[in-house]
Amino acid sequence: MPEQNGQSLPSYLNPLEPGPWGSYLQQVDRVAPYLGKLSKWISTLKQPRRTLIVDVPVELDNGTIEHFEGYRVQHSVARGPAKGGIRFHQDVTLSEVMALSAWMSVKTAVVNVPFGGGKGGIRINPKNYSASEIERLTRRYTSEIGCIIGPNTDIPAPDVNTNAQTMAWIMDTYSANTGFTSPGVVTGKPISIGGSLGRVEATGRGLFVVTIAALKDAGINIEGARVAVQGFGNVGGTAANLLAEAGAKVVAVYDHTGVIHHENGINTSKLISHVAQTGGVAGFEGVNSISPDEFWSLPLEVLIPAALEGQINESNANNIKAKMVVEGANGPTTPKADDILHNNGVIVVPDVLANAGGVTVSYFEWVQNNSSFYWTEKEINDRLQPIMHDAYLATAATAKEHNVSLRTAAFISGCSRILEAREIRGLFP
Numbered sequence: 264m265p266e267q268n269g270q271s272l273p274s275y276l277n278p279l280e281p282g283p284w285g286s287y288l289q290q291v292d293r294v295a296p297y298l299g300k301l302s303k304w305i306s307t308l309k310q311p312r313r314t315l316i317v318d319v320p321v322e323l324d325n326g327t328i329e330h331f332e333g334y335r336v337q338h339s340v341a342r343g344p345a346k347g348g349i350r351f352h353q354d355v356t357l358s359e360v361m362a363l364s365a366w367m368s369v370k371t372a373v374v375n376v377p378f379g380g381g382k383g384g385i386r387i388n389p390k391n392y393s394a395s396e397i398e399r400l401t402r403r404y405t406s407e408i409g410c411i412i413g414p415n416t417d418i419p420a421p422d423v424n425t426n427a428q429t430m431a432w433i434m435d436t437y438s439a440n441t442g443f444t445s446p447g448v449v450t451g452k453p454i455s456i457g458g459s460l461g462r463v464e465a466t467g468r469g470l471f472v473v474t475i476a477a478l479k480d481a482g483i484n485i486e487g488a489r490v491a492v493q494g495f496g497n498v499g500g501t502a503a504n505l506l507a508e509a510g511a512k513v514v515a516v517y518d519h520t521g522v523i524h525h526e527n528g529i530n531t532s533k534l535i536s537h538v539a540q541t542g543g544v545a546g547f548e549g550v551n552s553i554s555p556d557e558f559w560s561l562p563l564e565v566l567i568p569a570a571l572e573g574q575i576n577e578s579n580a581n582n583i584k585a586k587m588v589v590e591g592a593n594g595p596t597t598p599k600a601d602d603i604l605h606n607n608g609v610i611v612v613p614d615v616l617a618n619a620g621g622v623t624v625s626y627f628e629w630v631q632n633n634s635s636f637y638w639t640e641k642e643i644n645d646r647l648q649p650i651m652h653d654a655y656l657a658t659a660a661t662a663k664e665h666n667v668s669l670r671t672a673a674f675i676s677g678c679s680r681i682l683e684a685r686e687i688r689g690l691f692p
Contacts, residue, residue: 283362283572289598294674297665301682308368308678311361312345312379313337317407319385321400324393331387331400335408337417338364338380341684344415345381346371346622348422348451349404349429351397355384359572366593367622369677370615374654376626379681381417383408389424401429405436412437414447414632420625421451423571427463431456447632450625459628461643462621466591467501468644469620472651474506474565474589477612480659483586488564491515491585495538498591498618499569504531511565517558518570520545524553524561559583568595569618575600583609590614605668613670615677616658623650 291308298305319331334357337345347367360382368380385404389397411417421430430449434456437448446457454460461468478485488511492499495518503513512528520543523529529550537547545552559575560582568574569591575583580600587610590596594614596604604611624647631637638646662672 282356282358283594284358284365286573286594286598287362287365290670290674291678293671294678297667297671297675298679298682301679301686304682304685305678307339307341307685308365308681311336311338311364312340313411314357314361315408315411316357317404319400319404319407321396321403323396331385331404333383333385333404333407334360335383335411335417335419336360336364336381337411338382339368339681339685340379340416341681341688342372342379343377344379344413345417346378346420346625347381347383348420349383349385349425349433350423351385351387351389351400351425351429352423353386353388355386360384362572363593366615368681369674370619371622371626372677372680373615373658373673374619374623374650375680376623376650378418378622378626381419382422383419384422397429398432401432402436405433406440409437409440412448414445414629418447418625418629419449420621427451427453427458430458447629450628452628457628457632459624459631459643460638460640461647462624462628463497464501465624465643465647466498466618466621467503468505469623469647469651470498470502470567470569470589470591470617471505471509472620472648473612473617473655474502474567474587475509476652476655477587477589477610477659478565480655481587481610483564486510487512489514489562490565490567491517491558491561491563492567492569492591493517493558493574493595494569494592495534495544496569498621499567500531500535500538502567502569502591504535506565507531514563515553515558515561516544517555518544522553522555522558523547523550524558525550556582561585565589567591570595573597575604577603580604581607583607585609587612590617593618601668601670611668611670612655613673616654616669616673619654620647620651623647 315335317333319333364382371378430452452458492503515524559579563585566585572594575596580603589612
């Protein structure tokens with residue numbers, strides 16, 4: 264087992280250990296040569312500030328008791344409260360949640376909003392449980408992590424298999440336990456209890472803004488550009504629809520129900536309605552079904568992975584014929600696959616930049632909650648667009664300055680801001 268400071272590292276802190284955390288540590292190591300005097304503090308990026316593992320017992324509808332393992336990780340709070348979603352998924356692991364919290368730290372720093380990084384999760388397949396069981400699970404989990412979350416300490420949000428209703432339960436439980444209504448404890452809430460207009464579409468809209476900027480930077484015309492999307496929820500669906508409205512052709516969509524393809528373009532607005540009614544892209548009329556392997560090898564201008572981590576890996580990276588990959592999901596490309604794409608001349612716009620629209624509008628929601636003054640959807644979108652556009656331009660400029668990939672450039676920018684805050688604040692005691 265590798266050592267640090269003469270001590271053996273646990274597996275989840277091991278950069279050689281496979282999994283999301285190992286991928287993140289490799290990304291940090293790649294930016295170390297560009298941090299200058301701030302490299303003194305780089306170990307703070309490799310240690311989550313706080314890791315909480317909780318038991319979540321729930322009484323099921325049949326009267327039996329079942330226990331679930333839950334996590335909440337705060338990676339960094341040097342620049343502000345921890346910020347990050349909560350996911351309910353059967354494959355949730357500590358390594359995954361730690362990596363997602365760290366990517367949130369970098370992401371908030373890349374777009375320069377005053378948050379750190381956090382993430383939470385419960386290992387459960389929510390499809391196997393009733394709505395009332397999920398509510399009891401959510402409320403018990405909230406009580407268990409209530410000692411570290413709060414509007415000025417750690418602010419959860421929706422993620423995989425969680426939504427506005429989940430955030431409402433968290434807010435209500437936290438408020439009941441503290442004795443006062445606290446809308447700012449979560450973002451992504453329903454509008455009626457302090458949620459922000461434009462939040463549901465924010466990640467996809469930010470992805471669209473960055474994609475347009477990246478295409479222009481690469482000299483690729485949006486008109487007729489072929490786009491394929493993996494994942495067709497709020498992120499992939501919104502981005503695909505906006506790109507189609509801008510003149511692109513969405514030629515393929517891949518979700519948990521199958522892969523559909525049409526070389527002349529798919530009607531994304533009709534597909535969104537179909538998915539809302541049926542739960543997936545399968546069965547959509549007027550398209551062809553293709554295999555996942557065929558999806559990854561399509562000739563494209565833009566490929567958008569907007570599902571889960573590790574979808575682009577050593578097994579399929581060499582098959583990718585897209586000119587550009589724009590990451591809608593968190594960690595969809597493994598480090599080895601990243602190298603393959605780079606060597607093949609594929610531009611990769613990294614997750615910590617491309618999908619930061621969600622946390623940016625979460626910041627807007629938090630500001631609105633703190634001031635009790637709410638903005639129109641047009642104001643939200645008008646504020647989001649320049650933040651995402653400017654973040655892309657700044658990242659691209661750093662990439663050109665150091666002759667590095669956009670991912671390394673984004674990490675240089677984000678990690679430098681985190682470590683500068685850490686250095687200025689110093690250590691206490």
